[in-house]
Amino acid sequence: MQRIVVVNPKGGSGKTTIATNLAGYLASRRQQPVLMDFDPQGSSTRWARKRHPTQGKVHLIAAHERDARVTLSFQLHPPSGTTHVVVDTPAAIPAQEMPKLTRTADKILVPVLPSDIDIHACSRCIRDLLLVAKVPRDQNRLGVIANRVRRNTLVYHSLMRFLESLGIPIVATIRDSQNYVRAAETGYGIHEMAGGLVREDLEAWEPLVQWLAQPAGAPPAAATGATSTAETAAATTAAPTSSAAATAADVGTRETEGAAAAATAAAEALMG
Ligand SMILES: Nc1ncnc2c1ncn2[C@@H]1O[C@H](COP(=O)(O)OP(=O)(O)O)[C@@H](O)[C@H]1O
Numbered sequence: 001m002q003r004i005v006v007v008n009p010k011g012g013s014g015k016t017t018i019a020t021n022l023a024g025y026l027a028s029r030r031q032q033p034v035l036m037d038f039d040p041q042g043s044s045t046r047w048a049r050k051r052h053p054t055q056g057k058v059h060l061i062a063a064h065e066r067d068a069r070v071t072l073s074f075q076l077h078p079p080s081g082t083t084h085v086v087v088d089t090p091a092a093i094p095a096q097e098m099p100k101l102t103r104t105a106d107k108i109l110v111p112v113l114p115s116d117i118d119i120h121a122c123s124r125c126i127r128d129l130l131l132v133a134k135v136p137r138d139q140n141r142l143g144v145i146a147n148r149v150r151r152n153t154l155v156y157h158s159l160m161r162f163l164e165s166l167g168i169p170i171v172a173t174i175r176d177s178q179n180y181v182r183a184a185e186t187g188y189g190i191h192e193m194a195g196g197l198v199r200e201d202l203e204a205w206e207p208l209v210q211w212l213a214q215p216a217g218a219p220p221a222a223a224t225g226a227t228s229t230a231e232t233a234a235a236t237t238a239a240p241t242s243s244a245a246a247t248a249a250d251v252g253t254r255e256t257e258g259a260a261a262a263a264t265a266a267a268e269a270l271m272g
């Protein structure tokens with residue numbers, strides 16, 4: 001069973017869109033996905049409840065609606081046979097909640113929009129995932145999704161420069177498309193919608209699906225540039241002052257801190 005957590009404390013970045021469409025995709029592939037909704041706004045819950053019995057089954061766990069009849073761990077327990085748990089998370093989750101949320105995640109997806117505010121928020125989110133949740137960068141668990149992009153806009157190029165500087169794979173670039181709005185309204189995923197209209201959107205999901213299929217721990221195949229700013233900064237920061245004193249753990253921590261600092265610096269340099 002694979003556990004995929006979609007996270008970004010910035011509201012409106014596309015967490016629910018990614019989580020629901022991923023669940024829809026898995027259901028259309030005859031997998032047995034669970035969609036776990038931790039957001040009190042319940043957008044994923046509403047989507048799942050709109051689904052028709054003839055559609056592929058998405059088992060909903062409305063984690064934000066506490067069921068007093070059972071224990072919490074029972075409520076959150078996926079049914080047997082579950083192949084994937086897709087976790088949708090609320091906006092504004094504090095950094096100290098990140099470790100709990102991501103500890104058991106095989107894959108962590110961070111959707112980000114092309115806007116100055118969202119790029120800054122994303123750099124904070126990545127910093128918290130690396131430093132507070134201590135997600136190792138070399139285990140291929142963390143992927144960024146550029147969402148609602150309009151190519152050939154200045155802010156799109158800013159976003160891509162920022163994402164490339166992170167040294168974290170961009171696992172999908174998803175365009176701004178009414179198909180996602182329609183999917184949200186109807187309880188469908190774009191993979192369950194009629195061919196011609198969604199072809200371009202389906203293509204954008206292929207790298208994402210491939211990345212999810214790569215086992216955690218494998219080196220990131222979709223790495224964004226051999227020597228990104230973040231990598232260089234991490235290497236510089238990680239250079240031990242005294243090799244005797246530098247334990248492997250120390251070096252690991254400094255590499256992560258270097259990468260997180262580089263993420264913040266990259267956002268600041270791009271945005272001014
Ligand atoms: N790629 C996209 N194209 C068009 N609309 C989108 C796209 N991604 C998200 N949206 C819309 O943007 C709004 C916010 O997205 P949502 O997934 O709910 O964000 P979050 O869960 O992070 O708050 C929703 O109305 C959603 O339908």
Ligand SMILES: [Mg+2]
Binds near residue numbers: 015016039043044089
């Ligand atoms: Mg949401």
